[in-house]
Amino acid sequence: MTKSTEPAKPKMASVWLEACAGCHMSFLDMDERLLELFKKVEITSTPISDIKEIPEVTVGVIEGGLGNEEELHIAKNLREKCKILIAWGDCAVFGGINCLRNFIKVEDLLREAYTDTVTTVNPTGVIPHGGPLPHDGVPALLPQAMPVDRAVKVDIYVPGCPPDADTIAFVFNEILDGRIPKVPQEMMRYD
Numbered sequence: 001m002t003k004s005t006e007p008a009k010p011k012m013a014s015v016w017l018e019a020c021a022g023c024h025m026s027f028l029d030m031d032e033r034l035l036e037l038f039k040k041v042e043i044t045s046t047p048i049s050d051i052k053e054i055p056e057v058t059v060g061v062i063e064g065g066l067g068n069e070e071e072l073h074i075a076k077n078l079r080e081k082c083k084i085l086i087a088w089g090d091c092a093v094f095g096g097i098n099c100l101r102n103f104i105k106v107e108d109l110l111r112e113a114y115t116d117t118v119t120t121v122n123p124t125g126v127i128p129h130g131g132p133l134p135h136d137g138v139p140a141l142l143p144q145a146m147p148v149d150r151a152v153k154v155d156i157y158v159p160g161c162p163p164d165a166d167t168i169a170f171v172f173n174e175i176l177d178g179r180i181p182k183v184p185q186e187m188m189r190y191d
């Protein structure tokens with residue numbers, strides 16, 4: 001049996017934290033350019049591949065901000081596993097729409113979500129982390145929602161809501177050519 005002489009491809013992993021998935025949808029919008037990317041990059045753990053364990057990778061991508069303890073843990077884990085970390089989209093770069101909740105105390109948010117909403121049916125008044133009540137599997141909210149770089153070092157910022165497919169393709173091509181990309185002004189789209 002002959003051994004492959006092809007060099008190992010750089011690996012990429014991405015996570016989807018406090019987010020709407022729009023940034024990953026933009027990634028899929030690269031369409032046929034994805035086929036070219038897959039020839040050069042091994043996609044490992046992503047929400048698309050649904051592989052939960054993050055291996056050691058060259059590039060880590062974070063979509064979404066940080067809003068709860070689980071998201072904080074995932075961001076730190078990816079930071080440890082990757083050489084280059086990309087904050088991808090406004091939620092990851094700036095905190096995004098998630099930060100609207102920062103004007104309201106966590107206790108009031110939880111009460112509104114779990115008991116006070118007109119359509120809520122919650123006769124026992126269960127509020128996760130709100131007292132001696134069950135909260136298994138529901139991660140505790142952080143006091144505030146925040147961008148990724150409040151907790152981990154970010155190497156590349158790709159703003160946009162979402163960044164479009166051309167921008168994402170540009171970023172990957174720059175990295176594959178050995179450069180740390182700087183997204184040009186004309187690619188900073190907010191529509």
Ligand code: SF4
Binds near residue numbers: 088161162
């Ligand atoms: S940046 Fe926009 S598209 Fe991306 S996760 Fe946030 S809200 Fe969704």
